[in-house]
Structures are given as C-alpha cells and as structure tokens.
Amino acid sequence: MNAAAPLSLAPDPDQVRTALDRPFQVVLGKGGVGRSVFSAALALRASQRGKRVLLLEVNAPDEAARILQVAPAPDDPREVLNNLWLCRMTPTGAMREYALLVLKFKAIYHIVFENRLVKYLLRSIPSLGEFTMLGKAWYHAEERRSDGSPRFDLVIIDAPATGHALTFLSGARAVADTVPVGPMKAAAERMAELIEDPRRACFHLMSLPEEMPVSEARDLFAAARDRVRMHAGLAVMNRVRARRFSVQDEPIVRALAAEAEPALLPYTEVAVREMKRHAARDAHLGRFREVTMGPLVCLPELPTEDVGPEELELIIGALDEACGVRPELETLDATA
C-alpha cells in the first residue's frame, strides 16, 4: 500500500455557500445513500438561519417527518418547525391540485376525475405523475405572498432514487418536447426554465465511499447535467468514517502485523482492515471528486441508524464547517 497522504478534503467555502444559497435545490443519489437525512439537515439548517424553507418529499413519504420528529407531512405545505414547511408529494395529490387549478371548479373536478375511465387514462400518460409533481414544486418555488415577496426562500426536493429522479426532473423538458401544443406544454416550458437556470436551481449529488455507488454517481452526474441540463451544487460523500489510524500510526501497525504474534491477531487484523478501509475510502473520495468537479462535502458516519434531530446536528455541523463557519473544529482527517 502506498503511504500517500490523505486527501485534503476541505472544499472552497465560497463555492459551498453559493450552492446552498440557490433557492431551488434537489438532492440526488442512488437508493440507500441517505438522501432523506441530508435533505432534512439542509432544510433544518437553512430554517435555523432564518430562511423560509419548504422541504418536499418525493422519495420516501413521512421519512423527513420521522427524522425531524414532527407530525407526518400533509399534501399541502405545513409549517412543522419554525420557518420549516414540510409537504409530501404524490402523483395523485399533485395531479388533483393541477386539475383543480386548470378546471377552476371542484364540481367539475369531481365529475371528471371520479370517472373510472379518466383515472385510468391519466395513469397511462407516461410520466404525467412525475410531471405534475415537478409542477407543484415549481409552483411553490414561484409562489408569492400578498406583499409580492416569495412565500419560500428555499425549496428543497428529496428526489427519488437514480432512475426515477431523472424521469422526474427531465419530465418538464420531455413534456415540453414531446407533447403537442397545449396547456401542459406551456407549463412544462416554464418549469424547464427554472430547472435549467444556474442562478436559481442546482442539484446536490450524494454518494457513499464505495466502488459501485461512486460509479453510479458518475453516471447520474452526467445525466443530470446533460439530460436534465441542471447545474451541479454540492458533491456530498455520506458516511465517511473517521480515521482510527493516522498515517503516522501505520508503520507501527505494520511492524506489529509483521511480527505475526498469534495472541495479537485480533488486533492486527482489525487494524490492517481499518487501514485498507481508509485507503479505499480515500481512493473513492478522489474518484468522486474527479467525477463531480464541484465542492466536495464529507458527512460523518452517524452513530445510529435511527436518525433524529441530534444526528441532524452532526450533519449541520459538517455543512457549517464546509462553509467555513466553524473552522476551529478538527477535520475528519485530523490526526490525533
């Protein structure tokens, strides 16, 4: 194993702050990388800093509510914590809102939408569900209060996993390009404008320090940039284990491992395994950074799977650090 120094992981704080200031942020990543937890942390952090934040759950209904320890999100934004609104998005719910908006009257909605044939037809239109959900997100991003100021300063979308996220985000462009002239096409064009606007929208790409998740992140990054034409915000590496053995420790560990004292096998095996994990982790981090090019933020491995507000604070701490807010904190790679 080469004794390369650990990567310098600190991102440029200005770049991180810029990404976190975009009013429309989408959290992307493959299944199981921790999108819901990160989305909740992003939302909580911004709300604590006085922003009016709407967190839209497309991915795992009620997951954010569970993490934030608040009542499950309704279909309409509800302020669940100070400055933090939560809203669950389902294809049916979004479709209903869209229909009511277009048809104006509830009575007409009932006649049309309670119709068995129509329910069926709507289900068959490809990506219509995703499209109306995106429409709802867009609507809230543009929503104004009576004084003309935006209702929300920040809209965060906890997007579905890889493939579905792309269907979801490219829904606007797909509809704009494939559907014949009509009300849907017009709306789709305005949604696509928001998604493609680098000053307003960005995606955060999440991954884990493992081979396959980083490879998938590479594909997802290319698709989000080229197919969805969205701009990259943060590259987020989740569950980055703190180093137990520093580079300086390694010669000592190796010396003892080389002695092969049978009674010390449990110790040398664990230490050698840990060092291999460090090396692999650094390699994945390096590859992930090459892929995403943007500012890389590493999140710590959380002590429990059952994430609550306390664990969110650990992630918020990592974000603060990446923004240069608390530089006095020791970095993940600090050697003891």
Next chain:
Amino acid sequence: MPPPESLSLELDRAKVLVCVGAGGVGKTTTSAAVAMEAARRGRRVIVLTIDPARRLAAALGLPEIGNQERVVSNESFERLGLEPPRGVLSAMMLDVKTSWDEVVMKYHPEPEAKRRLLENRLYFTLSTALAGSQEYMAMEKLYDLATRTEDPLDLIVLDTPPASQAVDFLDAPSKMLAALDNDATRWLLEPYTTAGRVTSRLFDAGSSFVIRSLGRLTGTATLEELAELLSQFQGMYEGFRQRAKAVRVILSDPSTSFWVVAAPHPSPIETALSFYDRLSADGIPVGAFLLNRAEPDPFEHTPPAPELLRARVLAVGGSEALAERWLQAVQSSHMAATLERERRDQLAAKVGISEARPVRLVPELPVDIHDLAGLEALRASIFGADPPFGEPPVPAFRES
C-alpha cells in the same frame, strides 16, 4: 447455524434462483457470486441483472454487458490466477427499451400496427417510464431464457430491481398489464366506423364533457396520441397475459428458489422479513437469507490480550494514545460483530431456521469487488470452503 452444505444443496436443486432485497446491500454482486458457485459446481448458468451494466460487467471482468448473453471466458479466470469453472458462467443485462422492442418485434401479430407502434412518439416514454415496465420485461426475459431450447441453461440467477416494498417484483407485471389492458381501454378504443372513417369512442363526434375537460388539462392531441398508442398494442395483450402466467408458474415451481439478500442491520432485516412474509403469503418458501457485509469478530478464535498489545505498541515506538485507540477500534469491532450475530439469530428464530432455510452472515470483504478475484472472494465467503473440485457433478436439477 446449519453447515455450509445446505446453501450449496439449495443452489444445486434450483433451476431458477431469484435474489430479492432492498437496494444497497450488494444484491447484484451476490447474484453474480452465487452464479459463479453454480458454474464452479459444473452447471451452465446465466446471471440476469437489472442494474446498469457497468456494475456487473466490471465484477465479471467483461468489457460490457448488454441485452445479449456474454460468456465469461476461461482466460478471464486464468488471467487472475483463478481456476476456471467446470461449468459455464454467463451474464446478461436487462435493457428495458431494447427488450420492449424485441417483444414487440417478436410477438406483434400485425406488421403495419407494429411499425406504427415502434414509431409512436409516446411509445419510447411508455416503454421505459411505465411503472412496472422494468419488472415486466425481467419476466419476459426470464420466460425467454427458461424456455429456450438451443443451448439450454441449468440455472438462471435473476437479480431483481431494488425494492423496499414486499416483492414489488411479483406484483409489478400484473399492475403493468392492468394499466395497458382493461375494460376501460377496450371500451374507449373499440373502433367503429362513423361517417366513413374508423374512429374510436374517445373521439366520438359528441366528445363527452369528461373528455373535453380532460383535454383542457393535457391538450386533446395528447389524448389522441395516447389512444393511438394503446390501440397499436391491440393483439398483443393475450400474449402478454399468457407469458406472464407462464412465468408465474415458473416462479412458484419447487425448483425456483428465492434468496433474500440483506445486511445485518435493523432496517434491512425488517425489509427482509417483509419479503419473507409476502413470499410466504404466496406459498413461496425462501431458500436462504444472506446478510452481507457482516463485521468479522476479532475474538472469534483468539481471546482478548489488551496488556500484550499495549506493551508491544510501546516496544515498537508507538504511543499510549495509539494503543488506546487501537483497543477501542478492536472492541467496537467485536461489539458490532456480536450485535450482528444476535440480529441473525433473531431473524433465524422468526423465520424458523432449518437445514433448508439457512440464514447466513457474509463477512465484509477487505476490498471492493470490482473484478473476478473479488467476486471469487465473495463466493468463497458465502459458500464457505466447500471443495467443488474433484466432486462428481451434482445432478443439474429435478425433471419438471
């Protein structure tokens, strides 16, 4: 805990092996490692994956995998100093769009409608975006492979799409069929002639209030294109249904084995149990539970010796602090391993552990799996050190 042989026996008696589980637990690599073991045991085996090709291709040492079968050559094994399998290992990746095209090309009864269908603008999105489309095409592929007469296979290992809900995979095809074909469509699209041209009820001169209102949402042109698309599928529904039924028969056959892949952590185990419940409800037994990425217990064979470690660290020039961190690292590894064993035992107790239903912890490998050597390490880790060489080939499977 059952001896390792029970896993191998379960593998030997299977003609179709379906790996199910949530995402992120190593299902794809596990599928490949299981297929590799079957090939080592002398069988002609294919692993069919749903995930993007690169994952499995890399692990199998193939430049790429597509909708066509790729055999892993003996040279690929030899190059890494590995013994090539006595059987044959091959891989295939499900490309949903290509598979749809193939099914339409193969089964559509009317050449003209077939051509128009393939050219329909909505066909592309429909075939790739319709919920359950992927699972449905996996079934079509499974049907293809299971019924092929040329170069028949002894075993098909199917890597299913990640699912958090209980076996979406089993339900998706019927849902997708229901979306394409139901009484409502047939009524709507039933063609009839009005004023000399063939039309459908959907665009009947009187165009109902309902349809007009709906048109305000989507634009009427969209509805027309959709109706056209659905009508172009006419003539294929019966075939869809028949093959879906045939696959159901294959899946509930005793020679089909479902393996639940999970990790020894609370939420993946919960998911594994929900798979188990759902499969049991369908009368399908689970062949094995594999709990991947388990922490190896440092004290499994050797007792703790903290004082010796401390002394040795200081003797070779290390600090007290290093010794302390080292002891902590080993202790937390031991605790994690203990906890995972408890979880395995709880799962085993819940599902009624038996020879035929092993619940196995698969230790985390020290390296990522990105080539055949890594896959071989995983295989050995799953199946233990069963000596497959020199043994007489196991009978491929029962006559069905």
